[in-house]
Structure formats: C-alpha cells, structure tokens
Amino acid sequence: MRLAVTGREGQVALSLIEAARGREDVEVVAVGRPALDLARPETVFPALAAARPDIVVSAAAYTNVDQAEDEKELAFTVNATGAGKVAEAAAGLGVPVIHLSTDYVFDGAKDGAYVVTDATAPLGVYGASKLAGEKAVAAANPRHLILRTAWVYSPFGKNFVKTMLRLASDRDEISVVADQWGNPTSALDIADAILHAAATFDRDKAFDAFGVYHLVGTGETNWSGFARHIMEASQALGGPHASVRDIATTDYPTKAKRPPNSRLSSVKFKDVLQWRAPPWRASVEAVASRLVGVATKPTMSA
Numbered sequence: 001m002r003l004a005v006t007g008r009e010g011q012v013a014l015s016l017i018e019a020a021r022g023r024e025d026v027e028v029v030a031v032g033r034p035a036l037d038l039a040r041p042e043t044v045f046p047a048l049a050a051a052r053p054d055i056v057v058s059a060a061a062y063t064n065v066d067q068a069e070d071e072k073e074l075a076f077t078v079n080a081t082g083a084g085k086v087a088e089a090a091a092g093l094g095v096p097v098i099h100l101s102t103d104y105v106f107d108g109a110k111d112g113a114y115v116v117t118d119a120t121a122p123l124g125v126y127g128a129s130k131l132a133g134e135k136a137v138a139a140a141n142p143r144h145l146i147l148r149t150a151w152v153y154s155p156f157g158k159n160f161v162k163t164m165l166r167l168a169s170d171r172d173e174i175s176v177v178a179d180q181w182g183n184p185t186s187a188l189d190i191a192d193a194i195l196h197a198a199a200t201f202d203r204d205k206a207f208d209a210f211g212v213y214h215l216v217g218t219g220e221t222n223w224s225g226f227a228r229h230i231m232e233a234s235q236a237l238g239g240p241h242a243s244v245r246d247i248a249t250t251d252y253p254t255k256a257k258r259p260p261n262s263r264l265s266s267v268k269f270k271d272v273l274q275w276r277a278p279p280w281r282a283s284v285e286a287v288a289s290r291l292v293g294v295a296t297k298p299t300m301s302a
C-alpha cells in the first residue's frame with residue numbers, strides 16, 4: 001500500500017513517514033513544494049500522479065491562524081482551491097483521499113463536544129478556508145475521509161508543546177488562556193489512525209463509510225491545562241519547567257478569534273473504523289520525551 005502525503009515538512013506528513021518506516025506493508029511518499037504547490041493548482045495532478053499512490057493524504061495547508069486574517073486570498077487558495085485539486089487528482093487516479101481539517105470550523109458556542117452533524121460557523125479566515133476546503137474535497141472525490149482534528153503537536157515543526165518548552169527555558173512563569181477548551185492531539189497518533197484507516201480501505205474494497213469524521217486525543221482540557229501537563233512531563237524528564245498562570249482570552253489578544261469550546265467527539269471514528277487515540281496526557285509525555293531528550297522515566301499519565 002502506497003500513500004502519497006502532501007507537504008514535505010508538515011507535522012502530520014513527517015509523522016506518517018516515521019510511522020511507516022520499517023514496515024513492509026506500507027510506503028509513504030511525501031509530495032511538496034516546489035513539485036506540488038497548492039498555490040499553483042496546475043502542479044497538483046502531475047506531482048501526485050508521479051507518486052503512483054493507492055491513497056492520497058491531504059495534509060498540506062496554510063496553518064498560520066493569525067496571519068491568515070491578513071492573507072485571506074492565499075489561505076483560501078491553498079486550503080480551499082488547493083485541497084479541492086488534491087481530491088480531484090486522487091479521483092482522477094482512481095484512489096480515495098484522506099483530508100485533514102480542523103476544530104476551528106466551529107464557533108465554540110456549543111455546550112459539549114461537537115459531533116460531525118453539528119452546524120459549522122468558523123470565527124476566522126483559517127477556519128473558513130478549511131471549511132471551504134472540506135466542501136471542495138467532498139465535491140471533487142466521493143471517496144473521501146475528512147478528518148477534523150485539533151490542537152496538533154509532535155516532535156516536528158512548530159507547535160504548542162515546542163513553544164511551551166522554549167518559553168520555559170528562559171522564564172519562570174507562563175501565562176496561558178484557561179477559557180478555551182479542546183483536545184490536544186499528537187500527530188504521531190494521527191499518523192497511526194490514518195494508517196489504520198488506509199489499511200481498512202485496502203482490505204475492504206467495498207468500504208462505503210466515506211464522509212466527515214472527528215479524530216482527536218482522548219480526554220479534554222484547556223490551553224492552560226495542556227501547558228501545565230507539558231511542564232509536568234518536562235520536569236519529570238529533567239527538562240525545563242515554568243509555572244503556568246491561568247489567564248482569560250481577553251488577556252491574550254490575538255488577531256484571529258478562537259472558539260472557546262472546540263471539543264470534538266471521536267465516537268464515529270471509533271465506531272466505524274475501530275480505532276481510538278490514547279489518553280492525551282500519555283501522548284504529551286511520549287512527545288515530550290523526544291523533545292526534552294533525556295532518558296525517560298516510566299509514564300506519569302493518569
């Protein structure tokens with residue numbers, strides 16, 4: 001089974017490559033700039049065709065949430081038009097597409113975890129562009145799995161875990177918003193889930209449960225709780241530590257508005273695809289142990 005994933009250096013792309021390493025049943029090929037540039041839609045089909053995939057994973061995206069407010073056109077070109085072209089190319093090659101989307105398609109007004117049938121209402125340009133991408137993907141290729149995930153971190157690229165560890169290395173206290181709730185999700189776990197879903201399609205050629213799914217780490221917290229656990233994990237590994245102070249969203253002004261509640265329910269993914277992510281705290285510890293780079297103590301997860 002050969003997967004082509006878009007984006008060469010993205011967190012999900014690198015995690016997929018790592019997850020497939022050493023396995024004989026699956027190969028992952030990353031296809032990215034300059035060969036595949038989502039801002040140049042004409043590059044998409046030739047680049048993916050050259051990879052001869054059995055499944056396309058559409059992971060490349062414009063992911064800078066605040067900057068997207070000032071670069072609306074580029075965000076939509078990449079996240080909507082570009083994503084649609086990736087799904088169209090997969091359809092042209094006769095293969096399914098697994099497309100990554102986001103919790104930021106919701107406004108966060110719901111009391112409880114969002115399910116896939118809940119109404120979307122993005123608050124910012126990034127979320128709106130990703131929602132337009134979902135629609136473009138669904139229209140271009142009926143064999144699509146749209147995986148909405150959230151708060152992604154990994155040993156790779158830029159993410160909240162790395163930011164917290166960096167801040168802790170030169171200050172005693174970090175102020176973090178405590179009134180935005182969600183589900184931290186390791187890209188290493190997303191990669192396992194994608195390989196599991198891909199193996200399911202490969203085994204069951206009649207698989208017909210395509211559509212939208214939510215896929216996040218198990219359990220929930222707010223950004224401050226996330227930061228606090230990163231600090232605990234780092235300290236247990238002999239890495240940097242800072243105390244975490246709870247603040248309100250209004251105390252941390254950002255260009256883009258974020259949903260106060262972006263909790264997603266992964267129950268459909270678990271029921272249909274028979275896979276569930278580990279508890280989020282355990283996954284944070286696994287990633288921290290690679291970033292802090294000190295011999296790991298036994299797990300401290302709940």
Ligand SMILES: NC(=O)C1=CN([C@@H]2O[C@H](COP(=O)(O)OP(=O)(O)OC[C@H]3O[C@@H](n4cnc5c(N)ncnc54)[C@H](OP(=O)(O)O)[C@@H]3O)[C@@H](O)[C@H]2O)C=CC1
Nearest residue numbers: 007008009010011012037038039060061063100149151152
């Ligand atoms: N990060 C998060 O917290 C979340 C992410 N998601 C979604 O999950 C998916 C994967 O995210 P993640 O791995 O974190 O993303 P990253 O931000 O780590 O990586 C994004 C990737 O997209 C590539 N890219 C950006 N613009 C273009 C372009 N014009 N043409 C080709 N490639 C481009 C980048 O390429 P290059 O390497 O050249 O810079 C990079 O490889 C995305 O669809 C994202 O929207 C959903 C929820 C949360």
Ligand SMILES: Cc1cn([C@H]2C[C@H](O)[C@@H](COP(=O)(O)OP(=O)(O)O[C@H]3O[C@@H](C)C(=O)[C@@H](O)[C@H]3O)O2)c(=O)[nH]c1=O
Nearest residue numbers: 063065102103150151152160163175176177223252258
């Ligand atoms: C760095 C930092 C952030 N924050 C706040 C700001 C924000 O509300 C929250 C998260 O900050 P970030 O800017 O790191 O995360 P953000 O870019 O909003 O992360 C989002 O990325 C996109 C791609 C997604 O799809 C989302 O699921 C989500 O992961 O934490 C603090 O309160 N203190 C801090 O020191």
